[in-house]
Amino acid sequence: MAVTIKDVAVRANVSPSAVSRTFTEGASVSDRMRKKVEKAARELGYSPNLLARSLTTRRTLLIGLVSNNFSNPLFLQVFDLFTRGLQDRDLRPMLVNLTSGIDPERSLEMFRQYSVDGVIVTTSELPSVFSEAFHDAGLPVVHAFGPLTGTQDVHTVSIDDRNCGRMAADLLIRKGYTSIAFMGGPKETTVTQYRCAGFLEAAARHPKVRTSHSFAGTHSYQAGRAEMMRLLAAGPAQAYFCGDDVLSIGAMSAIQSAGLRVPEDIGIIGLDDMEIAGWDTVNLTTIQQPIGRIVEATIELIAAMMEDPNREPESRLFPCKIIERGTLRPG
């Protein structure tokens, strides 16, 4: 059915090796030969079978892209960037959805069956046991948007969550709020803990400022709304730093339902700066993750590890920027 190297060889009246060589970077072929082969290949519509090739070269150019963030709109942007970035380097993403609770063993087996050249784990909520399992199996791994793990033997590209917490607290205090709080995502995730810790740490430097913190069960609109409902009933703080933008929007909806207004009654600052945050019906003040740079660095690292698998693991943290919109009181 498909046209093979042999078909081309026959038509060009040369050996299969010659055909192979004209299609391999840096192989030794004369100009005359190359012309002849290329002509035949063009006429037959030949293009080499990368899977067969991978058998001997041990390169599939397949990259596993693992995530379980299929409800946070930010990740649509992330997937967009990843797929394009990988494509630009002739790498192919094999998407793996961990939502339905596959275990590391199972997904690792999958990657081995398809001999992926590397794995990108892209989520803040996946326990580091996944990246580590892939790493232990000898696969190049980069964890993007994840926390710094304790054992630092997996590449990590991310933001400095603790520092984001500090930035949020500092901004709120600068704005004159004296009672501020952190409303995080799932308590057990590391990024949430870091964001919380940074927030409390910075606030602690201001003795007059009262702080508190609580957690929503998931990074979802409904969870944010429910948690804020609870907080409102219990007597809310003046301003909240929410674990991410989706939570922020949920929280704002609760505030409005309660007949209060943002920012007049309660201030909100989020984290992510997903596209929706900029919609002027939302107009959320938030801390922007530089997702473009994170994705770019991740792909760069994976490519580098494909060259040199023994490369020392490193972690790159990118600075975040506060995007002031309309959900905090002025000045």
Add this chain to the structure above:
Amino acid sequence: MAVTIKDVAVRANVSPSAVSRTFTEGASVSDRMRKKVEKAARELGYSPNLLARSLTTRRTLLIGLVSNNFSNPLFLQVFDLFTRGLQDRDLRPMLVNLTSGIDPERSLEMFRQYSVDGVIVTTSELPSVFSEAFHDAGLPVVHAFGPLTGTQDVHTVSIDDRNCGRMAADLLIRKGYTSIAFMGGPKETTVTQYRCAGFLEAAARHPKVRTSHSFAGTHSYQAGRAEMMRLLAAGPAQAYFCGDDVLSIGAMSAIQSAGLRVPEDIGIIGLDDMEIAGWDTVNLTTIQQPIGRIVEATIELIAAMMEDPNREPESRLFPCKIIERGTLRPG
């Protein structure tokens, strides 16, 4: 590095064929042999290399998933469903992002290089030349969320866009609006044309109802906002059927900026029912696409075509449902 069939054969003291057979469905192996091989395989942590296998079986279980909708949040849900659905059938999605304007030739070559077993095109905005190019190359193709093409030789799973237009018009008229309009996405896309045609057709049955229509350049928040700004300046209709939910939200933002209110001053009905539409700050009345059923049917069809490549192309259209929320005046 990786453990191969030979390693297992040596350890179990049997021939490689025997190992292969214990790992292939329906091959003839005695119980004793199977036990022996499985033990050795387990001890070595062997799992078969699917790419090598594909050379002889002509099956990669790889499915190309092509899209260019990386800004519509609905598609995050769609990707979630697709990746899980494919995974459940032991198929692997290779994601291809057509945003940056790759041509059909280029993506086709990619699919051939990786010998994908089928291609799912999932977008409403991609010209049908793509699906047809894949089809002409002999690949099983299903186009999901696309329009019915003129030449019906590609499987299509979708909604009946024309009928959605009718439903929207009928609902608006039932609600008592007498001046209604369609505000679509890109004029040149087929789905937009169908939605518009159905809308106008149903409205035309009511001589007292005035209609009009216009188009935003893209299915985006900003485009919806800009177009509605223009309409407001020119003198708006009483209610709008917008090409999709994102456009609707953009339009609503323009209306609010102009100091008008939804639904008191202007009614809005969207199409998609993406998650955000249900957020109670948005609370959008909309026509729901049954994305779960569409995805399920698409996967089913691709799987069926893998069995029987000559299967007659068919198109499955699923009925949509109106979800009444708060952006139309009550009954």
Add this chain to the structure above:
DNA sequence: CACAGTCTTGCAACCGATTGCAAAAAGCCG
């Protein structure tokens, strides 16, 4: 023109699997 040195080419083995075929083993029956 002979000769050494460099390029190009084809042969054959190999990558990790599957599978048709025939030989060997096992099962069945009288």
Add this chain to the structure above:
DNA sequence: CGGCTTTTTGCAATCGGTTGCAAGACTGTG
């Protein structure tokens, strides 16, 4: 136990490529 059928097994070819090696074709030089 012998003879027959049915199962199980291994051999070797194959899938579509790549690559080390040695032979053949060039090139430049004296």
